[in-house]
Amino acid sequence: MRTCHLLLALPLLAAAVHGQEDKSKSKSGILILSMLRAIDDSDEGRSVVQKLREEMATQKQRYTDDKTKLQETVKQLLQLKPAERTAEFWKQMEEAMETDARLEREKNIVLAKKGEELSRALQQIVQGAQQEARAIMKERGAEIVLLSKTGPIELMSDQDFQQEMLMRRVLCHDDAIDITDEVIQRMNKWYKENKSEQGTPKREGAEGDGKEPAKDKGAPAKEGPGKTG
Numbered sequence: 001m002r003t004c005h006l007l008l009a010l011p012l013l014a015a016a017v018h019g020q021e022d023k024s025k026s027k028s029g030i031l032i033l034s035m036l037r038a039i040d041d042s043d044e045g046r047s048v049v050q051k052l053r054e055e056m057a058t059q060k061q062r063y064t065d066d067k068t069k070l071q072e073t074v075k076q077l078l079q080l081k082p083a084e085r086t087a088e089f090w091k092q093m094e095e096a097m098e099t100d101a102r103l104e105r106e107k108n109i110v111l112a113k114k115g116e117e118l119s120r121a122l123q124q125i126v127q128g129a130q131q132e133a134r135a136i137m138k139e140r141g142a143e144i145v146l147l148s149k150t151g152p153i154e155l156m157s158d159q160d161f162q163q164e165m166l167m168r169r170v171l172c173h174d175d176a177i178d179i180t181d182e183v184i185q186r187m188n189k190w191y192k193e194n195k196s197e198q199g200t201p202k203r204e205g206a207e208g209d210g211k212e213p214a215k216d217k218g219a220p221a222k223e224g225p226g227k228t229g
Contacts, residue, residue: 029143
């Protein structure tokens with residue numbers, strides 16, 4: 001009798017196990033990822049990208065303050081009547097013009113350098129998110145990962161509407177196909193394991209590291225940007 005019960009239970013057990021496996025597969029073959037969240041909420045994004053953005057904002061404000069002070073100085077000089085404009089007046093005006101040109105030149109150089117740093121940091125984070133998404137895609141048996149802005153739709157202006165239409169490729173979705181949180185977790189794990197005091201680690205195949213992209217072996221190994229899907 002026990003053998004009979006066991007034989008009857010085996011198909012039910014197999015069906016239960018099969019059902020659990022199916023939950024990890026994509027029924028539609030489509031997954032979605034919010035790249036904005038991957039950048040803003042990942043540890044690497046917060047420690048690198050956010051820091052660079054703050055540095056750029058600080059530099060911009062510093063140059064804005066310096067220019068404002070300079071403009072106030074010039075304004076006071078120009079209040080002098082033509083008869084009162086001595087050689088010292090013209091000397092100060094010349095110095096003000098030279099200072100203005102110098103500040104503009106320094107601002108452009110500093111912000112250009114910071115901008116390139118930010119671009120490289122964003123490129124690496126996007127690459128990491130792409131690699132982790134590709135690994136999850138294979139694990140779930142999906143065929144494509146769509147980049148889409150997720151969350152509530154907020155339309156306060158015509159500009160907001162245009163941004164939503166540009167960035168929101170998916171109007172609504174089943175939360176089960178949103179892999180953003182899982183991608184961020186994997187990105188954070190890689191960043192924690194690879195960061196050091198020497199600076200931000202580079203992923204294999206990242207632009208400028210001189211290495212060829214690693215071959216895809218189905219694991220979340222770090223490789224070049226490659227072709228999505």
